[in-house]
Every structure is written in C-alpha cells, then in structure tokens.
Amino acid sequence: MTxxxxxxxxxxxxxxxxxxxxxxxGFSGTSVRDIVQSAxxxxxxxxxxxxxxxxxxxxxxxxxxxxxxxSLERELDRCQSAPDVMRCVALRMVEDARERGxxxxxxxxxxxxxxxxxxxxxxxxxxxxxxSALGRALMRIDxxxxxETVDQVVQLFHFGLAGALLxxxxxxxxxxxESLELFLQSTxxxxxxxxxQWPDDHGEP
Numbered sequence: 001m002t003x004x005x006x007x008x009x010x011x012x013x014x015x016x017x018x019x020x021x022x023x024x025x026g027f028s029g030t031s032v033r034d035i036v037q038s039a040x041x042x043x044x045x046x047x048x049x050x051x052x053x054x055x056x057x058x059x060x061x062x063x064x065x066x067x068x069x070x071s072l073e074r075e076l077d078r079c080q081s082a083p084d085v086m087r088c089v090a091l092r093m094v095e096d097a098r099e100r101g102x103x104x105x106x107x108x109x110x111x112x113x114x115x116x117x118x119x120x121x122x123x124x125x126x127x128x129x130x131x132s133a134l135g136r137a138l139m140r141i142d143x144x145x146x147x148e149t150v151d152q153v154v155q156l157f158h159f160g161l162a163g164a165l166l167x168x169x170x171x172x173x174x175x176x177x178e179s180l181e182l183f184l185q186s187t188x189x190x191x192x193x194x195x196x197q198w199p200d201d202h203g204e205p
Contacts, residue, residue, distance in 0.1 A: 011049050013039040015063060018056050023103050027057060027110060057110075058118045064103065065126040068096055072130065076137040085137045089130065090161060131158050 017038035021030040032053055036046050050056040072092050079085045096104075110119050135154045139145060 007049075010039075010041060010045065014041060014046055014049060014056070015060050018060055019064075019103055022057065022060070022106050026106065027053075058122070061107065061119050061122050065122055065129075068092075069126065069129050069133075072133055076133055079137060080141065082138055082141055085134060085141065086157060089134055089157075093130075093161060127158065127162075131155065134158070 014035065017035045018030070021034045021038065024030075025034070030053075032043060032046060035053075035056070036043055039046075046056070050059060072089065075088050075092055076085060079088050107119065107123060131154050134157070135147075135150050138150050138154070139147070
C-alpha cells in the first residue's frame, strides 16, 4: 500500500518552489526541472499532483487567493468600526503585496498573456470576494447604512486599493512605503462618505 502521509508537505513544497521561480523568471522562463529541483521531488511526482505546469499555475493562484480570503475574513471579524474595516482591508492586501510582490507582478503579467484564462477568472472572483466581505463587515458594524451607499463606497475603495497596489509593486524602497501611506490617507476620505468619524488618533475628519 502506498504511503500518502507526506502528501500535504510535498504538495506545499512544489507550490512554494513554483511560486519562487514563477516570480523570479516568469511562467514561460520557468521549467519543470527548475521546480522539481527546488522542491526536491521528481518529475513524475509533480505530474502526479498537478498534471502540467499550467495546472500547477492555476492551483497556485487558487491556493494563494483562498489563503488571502481566509486571512481577510478572520481579521474583518475582529473589526469594530468602519475605519477599522477599511484599514484592515488595505493593510492586509498591502502586506500580501509586500510578502509576495514577485507573485503579484507575475499575476499582472499573466493577465496580459494567453495563460490568463483561468487565472483571470480566479483573480476576478477574488476581487468580488474582497468587495463582498468588506460590504458585509460594514453592514454588520452599522446596519443603518444604506446598502446602495455601501456598495458604491466599497467599489470606489476597491478600485483605489487596486491602483495603490499597482503603484506599490512598481516602486522600490522608501517609495513603496510612500505609496502605502498615501493610500491609507485616502481611506480616511472614503470613510467620510459613510459619515463615520475617524478615531481621535487619526486626526480630525
């Protein structure tokens, strides 16, 4: 009988190795050989788990989106005010970009290539999830907010966040922190659309 006790670790090592190489070399520039050597597995083992390099890419994007979604939900559950919710979303997504900046750049590049079909779909689903989770959190905190107003603010906020992440990834060093700070300042303006005051430590609205 085959021993499958090491399967989760093997799968994770393959995904982590693929992420590193895709981020450094791009999808087309990465070979299966690169991945299996880094993950310390064989070619047959990689194909057993993922079938092809394309399937590995799709699974990597799906897994990272799911991880980000679970993390965001946990953090939103702890938020007690609208400013907290919006800062939580901004900080969570920017931290993801800090930790996986190469992966974010890879996704942006892939969205413009022939490899983008399933990847584009999953990224779009992730964007919908973020907007939905943000809207639910705001309504949970203050059910007097009008749903249409919340929806409009959430959409504007999410588009602004996407632009900030693009700027963050494109810059380097201190300029990355400047782009983050500018975006966090803009969250102040978005919360004003909800007629909710910032806590005192963020200054006067």
